[in-house]
Amino acid sequence: xxxxxxxxxxxxxxxxxxxxxxxxxxxxxxxxxxxxxxxxxxxxxxxxxxxxxxxxxxxxxxxxxxxxxxxxxxxxxxxxxxxxxxxxxxxxxxxxxxxxxxxxxxxxxxxxxxxxxxxxxxxxxxxxxxxxxxxxxxxxxxxxxxxxxxxxxxxxxxxxxxxxxxxxxxxxxxxxxxxxxxxxxxxxxxxxxxxxxxxxxxxxxxxxxxxxxxxxxxxxxxxxxxxxxxxxxxxxxxxxxxxxxxxxxxxxxxxxxxxxxxxxxxxxxxxxxxxxxxxxxxxxxxxxxxxxxxxxxxxxxxx
Amino acid sequence: xxxxxxxxxxxxxxxxxxxxxxxxxxxxxxxxxxxxxxxxxxxxxxxxxxxxxxxxxxxxxxxxxxxxxxxxxxxxxxxxxxxxxxxxxxxxxxxxxxxxxxxxxxxxxxxxxxxxxxxxxxxxxxxxxxxxxxxxxxxxxxxxxxxxxxxxxxxxxxxxxxxxxxxxxxxxxxxxxxxxxxxxxxxxxxxxxxxxxxxxxxxxxxxxxxxxxxxxxxxxxxxxxxxxxxxxxxxxxxxxxxxxxxxxxxxxxxxxxxxxxxxxxxxxxxxxxxxxxxxxxxxxxxxxxxxxxxxxxxxxxxxxxxxxxxxxxxxxxxxxxxxxxxxxxxxxxxxxxxxxxxxxxxxxxxxxxxxxxxxxxxxxxxxxxxxxxxxxxxxxxxxxxxxxxxxxxxxxxxxxxx
Numbered sequence: 001x002x003x004x005x006x007x008x009x010x011x012x013x014x015x016x017x018x019x020x021x022x023x024x025x026x027x028x029x030x031x032x033x034x035x036x037x038x039x040x041x042x043x044x045x046x047x048x049x050x051x052x053x054x055x056x057x058x059x060x061x062x063x064x065x066x067x068x069x070x071x072x073x074x075x076x077x078x079x080x081x082x083x084x085x086x087x088x089x090x091x092x093x094x095x096x097x098x099x100x101x102x103x104x105x106x107x108x109x110x111x112x113x114x115x116x117x118x119x120x121x122x123x124x125x126x127x128x129x130x131x132x133x134x135x136x137x138x139x140x141x142x143x144x145x146x147x148x149x150x151x152x153x154x155x156x157x158x159x160x161x162x163x164x165x166x167x168x169x170x171x172x173x174x175x176x177x178x179x180x181x182x183x184x185x186x187x188x189x190x191x192x193x194x195x196x197x198x199x200x201x202x203x204x205x206x207x208x209x210x211x212x213x214x215x216x217x218x219x220x221x222x223x224x225x226x227x228x229x230x231x232x233x234x235x236x237x238x239x240x241x242x243x244x245x246x247x248x249x250x251x252x253x254x255x256x257x258x259x260x261x262x263x264x265x266x267x268x269x270x271x272x273x274x275x276x277x278x279x280x281x282x283x284x285x286x287x288x289x290x291x292x293x294x295x296x297x298x299x300x301x302x303x
Numbered sequence: 304x305x306x307x308x309x310x311x312x313x314x315x316x317x318x319x320x321x322x323x324x325x326x327x328x329x330x331x332x333x334x335x336x337x338x339x340x341x342x343x344x345x346x347x348x349x350x351x352x353x354x355x356x357x358x359x360x361x362x363x364x365x366x367x368x369x370x371x372x373x374x375x376x377x378x379x380x381x382x383x384x385x386x387x388x389x390x391x392x393x394x395x396x397x398x399x400x401x402x403x404x405x406x407x408x409x410x411x412x413x414x415x416x417x418x419x420x421x422x423x424x425x426x427x428x429x430x431x432x433x434x435x436x437x438x439x440x441x442x443x444x445x446x447x448x449x450x451x452x453x454x455x456x457x458x459x460x461x462x463x464x465x466x467x468x469x470x471x472x473x474x475x476x477x478x479x480x481x482x483x484x485x486x487x488x489x490x491x492x493x494x495x496x497x498x499x500x501x502x503x504x505x506x507x508x509x510x511x512x513x514x515x516x517x518x519x520x521x522x523x524x525x526x527x528x529x530x531x532x533x534x535x536x537x538x539x540x541x542x543x544x545x546x547x548x549x550x551x552x553x554x555x556x557x558x559x560x561x562x563x564x565x566x567x568x569x570x571x572x573x574x575x576x577x578x579x580x581x582x583x584x585x586x587x588x589x590x591x592x593x594x595x596x597x598x599x600x601x602x603x604x605x606x607x608x609x610x611x612x613x614x615x616x617x618x619x620x621x622x623x624x625x626x627x628x629x630x631x632x633x634x635x636x637x638x639x640x641x642x643x644x645x646x647x648x649x650x651x652x653x654x655x656x657x658x659x660x661x662x663x664x665x666x667x668x669x670x671x672x673x674x675x676x677x678x679x680x681x682x683x684x685x686x687x688x689x690x691x692x693x694x695x696x697x698x699x700x701x702x703x704x705x
Binding site for chain 1: 308426433495
């Protein structure tokens with residue numbers, strides 16, 4: 001059974017499909033905002049499919065093992081994350097582990113990006129790797145505090161299945177604050193504007209991914225696609241909750257608020273220029289962490 | 304990983320529309336030093352012009368740059384007319400100014416879009432370029448082409464402005480002005496953009512004067528120079544417009560200067576269209592020949608003053624044609640504005656002078672005080688190579704290959 005969970009639903013196949021459609025939605029809506037036509041719905045599938053048939057060039061001076069292992073680790077971590085979050089949401093089943101495990105698995109993805117970039121021994125990737133690490137330091141603390149709010153609201157349970165069927169955290173002041181802060185943290189985790197500073201096309205020419213090609217680049221794309229599914233989903237179910245019984249209503253409920261969350265992310269993306277790394281560190285540590293902390297305090301006070 | 308290393312930006316990089324090489328020495332994320340290497344876009348335009356007849360060289364210099372393809376011929380005909388003091392009919396003067404200003408609008412909008420793209424603000428990029436499109440349509444209606452207008456000839460212009468276009472042009476300008484006000488609001492009043500660009504890459508007034516910066520780069524640093532006002536040519540002394548000056552010197556000030564200049568240009572174009580409906584007469588004085596002598600021509604291109612020097616010996620070709628594009632003096636200001644800044648800020652600062660590398664690249668010979676050559680002359684290398692080919696293959700065969 002676990003094989004089906006991991007490979008089909010809600011794991012690899014499902015997460016990739018929904019993630020790529022979510023990613024396509026982001027690209028398409030951005031294009032419409034910018035008076036462009038935008039890609040067809042299957043563009044991301046076609047991209048990854050094509051990359052799978054291409055040669056992966058490994059740079060001569062790179063650390064070969066890390067260079068190859070990093071994208072594999074990243075996509076594995078992303079799919080595990082999809083399973084860990086997806087099982088309680090879609091199947092109402094529990095897994096051996098709680099929200100702490102989810103936090104660890106999330107950090108693993110960023111660590112893999114950092115290692116892969118550092119292993120490729122390219123100066124652009126090197127700068128990108130440094131930025132990725134700083135980004136992780138910036139958004140991780142905030143995101144953990146954001147996760148604490150629904151945990152506190154649902155009575156200090158760390159079990160995701162119980163958190164999501166409790167009263168939605170958004171019905172409180174602390175929940176609203178945490179959701180807004182969480183949106184920005186998700187934006188940073190997905191590395192879309194204004195937080196695409198580790199890739200920064202016009203500065204670092206792709207940054208962390210610059211040396212990757214073929215199958216390995218396809219793995220990075222798949223990681224990104226799964227992230228497009230998992231991160232907004234996690235935020236959605238934690239703050240909007242889901243109906244307690246497993247039915248079609250539950251799936252539609254989830255779909256509705258997943259799209260809402262994604263739409264807000266897309267709007268933020270399209271009205272902001274790329275931030276600088278100092279700006280991001282300052283923004284997350286000085287402003288958002290205070291806000292998130294205030295939300296945690298408010299949640300403890302029961303507001 | 305060492306803490307200081309060189310980041311090569313170029314010769315091919317998403318930041319640069321053209322091939323150019325910046326060697327950025329980084330200390331962490333802070334830029335310690337920048338070196339620039341030129342020579343990637345050299346095409347020997349001056350030599351081509353010197354081998355062409357006067358009429359041909361106007362077309363040759365038009366090909367220097369696709370964006371400012373009215374600026375170089377404008378300055379070039381100014382230089383030719385300076386040799387013989389040729390008079391230009393009033394109607395032609397208005398048409399010249401009209402084309403010059405249309406080009407300024409489309410060039411500034413192009414820059415605004417690119418700047419948006421460079422700082423990762425793709426919405427601004429696409430919007431600015433969308434509203435550049437009606438301007439290009441106006442240019443096509445007026446001159447017959449979207450780029451490379453071929454409007455200029457010695458003594459006037461090649462193509463008359465049809466009076467029937469006036470209404471349509473005014474209408475399109477209205478639309479563009481309205482849309483631009485919206486883009487301006489999105490760009491200038493946006494707190495995020497303001498905080499991203501304010502105080503970035505400051506070029507002080509002293510540094511701008513020291514580096515002889517021209518155009519919007521200088522005007523954003525509080526130096527009010529504009530050839531159109533300082534030494535009017537064409538119809539610029541007959542129309543009413545302001546020279547936009549900002550004191551900030553940072554990238555935001557440069558953006559503001561360019562956006563406000565677009566509105567000034569729209570003002571000039573409206574006045575030109577109005578004047579053209581009242582002014583009749585010929586559009587050129589036929590100049591049969593150019594006598595021996597020297598002439599200089601200047602024009603306020605979108606990026607600043609472009610300068611052409613022409614020496615004629617009474618034949619039908621220029622003996623010497625020297626071109627100095629505005630980017631030639633604007634690009635080196637990176638020495639004053641970039642060192643010590645963060646990488647992300649430096650890259651937008653490099654782009655903020657609106658550099659045009661193919662305009663800039665002239666073959667130069669650098670000598671020290673004793674007359675010893677410091678750099679290899681590109682022209683000499685090219686001539687040596689040609690001679691070597693001729694020696695190896697024989698003249699007939701070599702010319703077949705060239």
